[in-house]
Amino acid sequence: MASMNKVILLGNLTKDPDMRMMANGNPMTRLGLAVNRKWLDKEGQKRDEASFFNLVAYSKTAEFLGQYSRKGRKVLVDGRLQTRTVTNEKGENKTYHNIIVNDCQFLDYLPPEELERAKPAEDGGSVAGSADDFITG
Numbered sequence: 606m607a608s609m610n611k612v613i614l615l616g617n618l619t620k621d622p623d624m625r626m627m628a629n630g631n632p633m634t635r636l637g638l639a640v641n642r643k644w645l646d647k648e649g650q651k652r653d654e655a656s657f658f659n660l661v662a663y664s665k666t667a668e669f670l671g672q673y674s675r676k677g678r679k680v681l682v683d684g685r686l687q688t689r690t691v692t693n694e695k696g697e698n699k700t701y702h703n704i705i706v707n708d709c710q711f712l713d714y715l716p717p718e719e720l721e722r723a724k725p726a727e728d729g730g731s732v733a734g735s736a737d738d739f740i741t742g
Contacts, residue, residue, distance in 0.1 A: 610685040612704050614658060615712070616640035618678050624671030634667035636660040636674060638682065660684070662706040670709060675719065679712040
């Protein structure tokens with residue numbers, strides 16, 4: 606039987622992008638996303654709840670998000686859930702859950718002054734690192 610791993614989220618970015626180049630030369634961008642839920646409880650009181658997600662993008666998607674993302678922007682994310690377990694220096698296992706971004710659409714506009722800042726830097730604006738640098742939240 607077929608399987609599917611698909612996540613679609615609509616929310617606001619919780620931090621500016623962290624874009625780095627991996628050892629293989631490909632870009633990777635890490636972001637945070639908040640998704641809000643509102644409902645009425647049994648007593649008719651309005652309730653709010655926020656869920657927070659770690660987003661990781663690679664290649665062209667990473668470049669795009671690294672260039673145009675800003676904290677607070679509203680985005681629609683299409684991706685897949687990835688779970689990784691890492692053993693730290695103490696020998697303890699820690700599990701991390703990330704959304705690997707396949708596609709992302711901005712649902713707001715970047716002001717003209719922000720668009721000017723979003724132009725790529727001469728050096729690409731990236732920092733060397735490895736995929737493991739992005740495991741921890």
